[in-house]
Amino acid sequence: MFQHILVAIDGSKISDHALGAAIEEARVWKGAVHAVYVVETGLFSSLPMDSTWEIMYSMLEQEGARALQAAREMAEKHGVKIETRIMQGHAGNEIVKAAGDIGADLVVVGSHGKSEVDRLLLGSVSSFVVSNCATTVMVVRPSQK
Numbered sequence: 001m002f003q004h005i006l007v008a009i010d011g012s013k014i015s016d017h018a019l020g021a022a023i024e025e026a027r028v029w030k031g032a033v034h035a036v037y038v039v040e041t042g043l044f045s046s047l048p049m050d051s052t053w054e055i056m057y058s059m060l061e062q063e064g065a066r067a068l069q070a071a072r073e074m075a076e077k078h079g080v081k082i083e084t085r086i087m088q089g090h091a092g093n094e095i096v097k098a099a100g101d102i103g104a105d106l107v108v109v110g111s112h113g114k115s116e117v118d119r120l121l122l123g124s125v126s127s128f129v130v131s132n133c134a135t136t137v138m139v140v141r142p143s144q145k
Helices: 013-029 051-077 092-100 116-122 124-130
Strands: 004-008 033-038 082-089 106-108 137-139
Touching: 004 092, 013 033, 013 051, 013 137, 033 092, 051 082, 051 106, 082 092, 082 137, 092 106, 092 116, 092 124, 106 124, 124 137
Parallel strands: 004 033, 004 106, 033 082, 106 137
Antiparallel strands: none
16 A cells, blocks of 8 residues: 655654654555655754855754664665655655655654644644645654653
């Protein structure tokens, strides 16, 4: 049923759980995982375009490369095919765009479990994806241990 599974990762524990869920779905359905890391360029919109911006962007890009390498290793360990890519822009928009580009059957995102007040003030990538994605979306929440 799910042959092309897109998972959004950001290097956090919850995105590790989302990656695990995506890999498990790929194993069950004999599908492939497509992992994306989005460098949120909107974070820099109020900063002047100088070397500070370039340094911060470079650091986030390096973090993304590390997160995607860890995703490749985890998928390979479980015998699942994986493709990875770094994108830049608004995370929610880029995830929805990537889902369309690859023809995703399932999109897996993590939710940091923000309160309703936080969601109103800060927005939520997972809520944006659920509201705007044309395909099935699985939201992985933090475990309650």
